[in-house]
Amino acid sequence: MDSQRNILLIALLFVSFLLYQQWNMDNNPQPESQGVVQNVTQNGDVPSHSGDGQPLTDDSTSNNLITINTDVLALTVDTLGGDIIEAKLLAYDNELGSEDPFVLLKSEQGHTYTAQSGLIGANGIDTAAGRAQLQASADSFTLADGQDELRVPLTFEKDGIQYAKVFVLKRGSYAVDVAYTINNQSDTAASVQMYAQLKQNLMDDGGSLTMPTYRGGAFSADNEKYKKYSFDDMQDKNLNLTIAEQGWVAMMQHYFVSAWIPRSGEATNLYTRTSNGMGYIGVRLPQTTVAPGSEQTMTTTLWVGPKLQDQMEATAANLNLTVDYGWLWFIASPLHSLLSFIQSLVSNWGVAIMLLTFIVRGAMYPLTKAQYTSMAKMRMLQPKLQAMRERFGDDRQRMSQEMMELYKKEKVNPLGGCLPILLQMPIFIALYWALMESVELRHAPFFGWIHDLSAQDPYYVLPVLMGVTMFMIQKMSPTTVTDPMQQKIMTFMPVMFTFFFLWFPSGLVLYWLVSNVVTLIQQTLIYRSLEKKGLHSK
Missing domain, CATH: 2.70.98.90 (Beta-galactosidase; Chain A, domain 5)
Known part of the structure; x- marks a missing residue:
């Protein structure tokens, strides 16, 4: 799976996650108040008033x-x-x-x-x-x-x-x-x-x-x-x-x-x-x-x-x-503890978010390296795969057998570029919740124009920078996409993501921006290493 499709997968998973959260709220419309006080006994379901041993609903002051x-x-x-x-x-x-x-x-x-x-x-x-x-x-x-x-x-x-x-x-x-x-x-x-x-x-x-x-x-x-x-x-x-x-x-x-x-x-x-x-x-x-x-x-x-x-x-x-923290509390809770510890050292929640991002992405570097290495190898095999498609035509069974033999011979895992992304998604989502649920970020300043990390960037600088870095990641990544429509969709992805992030709390956008910067650095280092081994990314 190539880098552009990985980015699209991240976008779809993340947006789907947010849409699911909103669906949970919107699909439960608030009914009108019944306005009725029920009188039941001590063992009843609805305690209503004293006199039968129940708490009061008296609102007088x-x-x-x-x-x-x-x-x-x-x-x-x-x-x-x-x-x-x-x-x-x-x-x-x-x-x-x-x-x-x-x-x-x-x-x-x-x-x-x-x-x-x-x-x-x-x-x-x-x-x-x-x-x-x-x-x-x-x-x-x-x-x-x-x-x-x-x-x-x-x-x-x-x-x-x-x-x-x-x-x-x-x-x-x-x-x-x-x-x-x-x-x-x-x-x-x-x-x-x-x-x-x-x-x-x-x-x-x-x-x-x-x-x-x-x-x-x-x-x-x-x-x-x-x-x-x-x-x-x-x-x-x-x-x-x-x-x-x-x-x-x-x-x-x-x-x-x-x-x-x-x-x-x-x-x-x-x-x-x-x-x-x-x-x-x-x-x-x-x-x-x-x-x-x-x-x-x-x-x-x-x-x-x-x-x-x-x-x-x-x-x-x-x-x-x-x-x-939702169902990923077991990941989000330690991330919050780590974030709080870093903040106690640097005394700035924005700087703490940046350092936490470096730590998280650094810990995931082996996955990232495996992802881009697999993508580069898959890129190198494209001419052979295309020749197979032309040779076997509609014989899908024979095509699949030959592809598996090729992957085995070249020691390539066709899912190598996809699995790391799927493994990283729970960490991304858990960190999203850790940042969103942290009262410490409420009205916490970063620097310059960012006076509240829990509110959106008033001048949209961070979302725009995030979109720019996302576009740069796309340009640096190897691709096997040849369909013009898919290429247009991939090109439009940074624009869509930028628009979506305009209303995100600036602390979350800061995390995503720094994560993109780290990705660019890691991509550069990984591709240089691959070029020395004869595996070219382009």
Whole structure:
């Protein structure tokens, strides 16, 4: 297989891969919200409201808000129920060059995305009549300089039972512990059950052809390390799983994720539901009975932040899998680790991408050499093959036998130019996902006019250079194509690829450009070596 056809194969495989990603999203149209709240029992599929031991769908808020600030988070909590209705990520700007931080959780007109938690059950404080109005000692809480942990208690008392909802935040961490402590000073046992859920408007999965990202739910269970559960899935069928040991539920989007992680160590229910245009995904801890004169605590952890793999992995098992590399995760994950290590040395993600490309292409050099050597040998055999075609005419069986004898005699593998490309494709695709899913590249500058490696090149310089280098690769490569139509298609390929790459994130285009440059260097070295051996590329 000659070089031009190899390039065409890469193009078709890569474009087909992107089209497949987009097809997955576009072939699942978003149905209209049912707008119906179902009332079922504790064992039903759709938890809907308290009074029968279920989490609430009450969306009411109050004007009694408090703020909690650390070095990386700025949270707004509604004391009516104690829900987190806003989360600002202070280390990430909202837009490139903006002084405003990125807002992950929010409660505003047209878009609600909040983290709710509460107590239900016979002695729960979240009832069908409404949420409990919790009391705070101040309107604002801030992690002071030199302080590593901030504890914010909200309190409530009812029927001789003291309830305390405590938020625990740590310096540099996006993991927030949310604990309920029940101090039962009544004469009878108290029965409560903690739930924690994420609520968000039902919306499409998001993404585009060049950036096929996912927005929706996900969960982890005992026998399912990581599984997406989209808004469509929530409307089709409510999730209802019980985990024995560890798991979590999450709402995902490009670069960022929020997740509830139960800390009970016992059987915990994972559930979803939809109501009035909202999607819910949550955890329900086991029912707890607090004896008179005793105290018990139930805890969950809320991750609300960027997809930082090391921190997420330390927070909960498999939470790092929300950095979704697809089925090639086993290749993409080490590539990302290597990229991060290189960046720690050079302090520039663009330079790190370039060095990573050199390393990857260097490691694949034996394949590349085998590919071009095979192509050169096949080029040399073309006159003999053409003579066979003229001699045997339509006798395909005899032609095949003679060709196999010729390949065996000349020690040529007719697939030698194709197989290396097929082996390289998983690495190309895995690196594509590694770059696309890296929150570290968000708003990361390279140099000059490239201020954001996760956005397209504003002046299209990198895509044009990529197209030029692709054209040069074609010109340098040996070819056996004689059909004028095929030649025109091959000539047009760099133009088509350039147009396609105009909308790619500049970090991905940078990788492809450097990869082409490395290919040109390798081609030059390989062809010089072949010419010394008497194998000419042209």
